[in-house]
Amino acid sequence: MHNNNNDYPSSLSAWTTVSILMVAYVLSFIDRQILNLLVGPIRRDLMISDTEMSLLMGLSFAIFYTVCGIPLGRLADTKSRRGLIALGVLFWSAATAACGMARLYWQFLLCRIGVGVGEAALSPAAYSLIADSFPSERRATAISVYSMGVYIGSGLAFLLGGLVIKFASAQGDVVLPLLGEVRPWQMIFLILGAAGLAFSLLMLAVREPTRRGVGAGVAVPLSEVGRYIRSNRKTVLCHNLGFAGLAFAGYGSAAWIPSFFIRTYGWDAGHVGVVYGSLVAVFGCLGVVSGGRLADWMAKRGRTDANMRVGLYAALGALPSVLLFPLADSGNLAALLMVPSIFFLAMPFGVAPAAIQEVMPNSMRGQASAIYLFVITLLGLGVGPTAVALVTDYVFGDDNALRYSLLSVGCVVVLCSIVLLSKGLQPYRDSLQRLQQWGITPASAETSAPQRRSATLLRPGLSSK
Numbered sequence: 233m234h235n236n237n238n239d240y241p242s243s244l245s246a247w248t249t250v251s252i253l254m255v256a257y258v259l260s261f262i263d264r265q266i267l268n269l270l271v272g273p274i275r276r277d278l279m280i281s282d283t284e285m286s287l288l289m290g291l292s293f294a295i296f297y298t299v300c301g302i303p304l305g306r307l308a309d310t311k312s313r314r315g316l317i318a319l320g321v322l323f324w325s326a327a328t329a330a331c332g333m334a335r336l337y338w339q340f341l342l343c344r345i346g347v348g349v350g351e352a353a354l355s356p357a358a359y360s361l362i363a364d365s366f367p368s369e370r371r372a373t374a375i376s377v378y379s380m381g382v383y384i385g386s387g388l389a390f391l392l393g394g395l396v397i398k399f400a401s402a403q404g405d406v407v408l409p410l411l412g413e414v415r416p417w418q419m420i421f422l423i424l425g426a427a428g429l430a431f432s433l434l435m436l437a438v439r440e441p442t443r444r445g446v447g448a449g450v451a452v453p454l455s456e457v458g459r460y461i462r463s464n465r466k467t468v469l470c471h472n473l474g475f476a477g478l479a480f481a482g483y484g485s486a487a488w489i490p491s492f493f494i495r496t497y498g499w500d501a502g503h504v505g506v507v508y509g510s511l512v513a514v515f516g517c518l519g520v521v522s523g524g525r526l527a528d529w530m531a532k533r534g535r536t537d538a539n540m541r542v543g544l545y546a547a548l549g550a551l552p553s554v555l556l557f558p559l560a561d562s563g564n565l566a567a568l569l570m571v572p573s574i575f576f577l578a579m580p581f582g583v584a585p586a587a588i589q590e591v592m593p594n595s596m597r598g599q600a601s602a603i604y605l606f607v608i609t610l611l612g613l614g615v616g617p618t619a620v621a622l623v624t625d626y627v628f629g630d631d632n633a634l635r636y637s638l639l640s641v642g643c644v645v646v647l648c649s650i651v652l653l654s655k656g657l658q659p660y661r662d663s664l665q666r667l668q669q670w671g672i673t674p675a676s677a678e679t680s681a682p683q684r685r686s687a688t689l690l691r692p693g694l695s696s697k
Contacts, residue, residue, distance in 0.1 A: 241439060257379070259424070265386045272501070293347060301606055312440060324347045324428065326350075327425075332425065359585045362374050463666065476649075488638060519546075523579030591664055
């Protein structure tokens with residue numbers, strides 16, 4: 233077992249890995265979020281309703297992303313993480329390009345499912361790679377830098393979408409060899425797919441670090457993973473659901489904020505894309521890195537629950553902004569009041585996965601990360617946008633009441649997160665101690681490592697209180 237800081241890759245090698253993985257995350261988020269600004273032209277060309285469009289934006293992607301994430305997370309714990317990510321990038325990029333060739337709704341739906349399946353390979357393997365490249369006191373910052381991809385990607389998606397809408401109104405359709413006449417929105421998917429296929433070659437520059445920490449290099453049976461997670465169930469539930477509430481608020485608002493500006497203040501889509509895309513890219517990145525830096529700073533000063541605590545502070549910081557921005561009198565004021573919510577809702581994206589790495593044996597990190605991603609993606613991306621739409625349609629019954637839907641849904645889920653994250657602090661500290669005990673096994677020549685670990689895990693006194 234390698235715990236010596238000297239065993240870690242050099243700073244240059246470790247940060248090169250983080251940078252390449254962050255670019256992969258940027259590409260994945262552009263491919264994921266670009267639909268939010270292309271609603272009009274896609275609906276027109278495929279002749280579909282708002283509900284059918286929302287399935288393309290969220291649920292079809294989220295269900296397959298989450299379902300495939302857990303087996304792919306298991307592969308990340310036992311096989312080459314670099315190879316797994318490279319295959320994932322190739323797969324989702326091909327599916328993105330295929331979205332640009334879809335002529336019928338069901339074809340587009342299948343392609344979006346393909347994007348979700350490919351992207352599910354990225355984060356569990358990336359979190360595990362980064363955790364093995366940095367000592368624990370630098371890990372939250374490193375994972376936060378990787379997680380900047382969420383905000384750079386989302387910001388670029390809105391910016392690109394806004395620019396494409398402007399370009400489309402000026403240029404019209406394009407004729408390509410082999411493909412024939414292509415709409416501007418289809419052209420975007422083709423370009424993004426090609427960029428991803430080219431990028432996958434960069435994965436060759438990533439070095440696979442030595443697996444380290446408790447349980448490194450041990451293939452643990454699935455039943456034992458389940459048992460370990462159950463013994464830490466309070467921690468896992470408070471962590472996953474607490475951070476899922478913040479993801480719910482973030483994804484739910486991101487899907488509808490362009491429409492909120494268009495309906496409430498009469499902005500055009502191109503203008504919304506540039507303004508909102510810039511805010512998300514700048515303040516989202518600042519938020520996620522600040523969260524990681526704050527957690528590492530607190531950890532160095534003896535706060536063992538620093539990653540969870542930063543999530544709680546972020547939820548408390550976001551609440552006033554979530555309350556105020558939908559009620560602003562003007563679009564410019566709404567954009568200004570939105571800045572704190574973008575910043576604070578971004579903070580957990582680095583510390584939440586870092587918290588999971590801290591309380592899991594190495595041989596379970598990919599699987600535990602996949603479960604975390606399952607919960608936050610299904611609730612955040614899968615349910616968040618639909619919840620806002622349902623409140624608009626069935627509670628207020630008025631498209632122009634979108635501001636009140638954003639306010640009510642946002643406040644409820646952020647308040648739930650505050651309660652869950654505060655209740656999760658003590659169980660999280662208990663789990664850290666439990667992990668240290670899990671690693672202490674009686675050295676016996678006759679007993680294999682997995683058997684010894686099973687015996688330790690089943691010892692009385694180690695189950696959750």
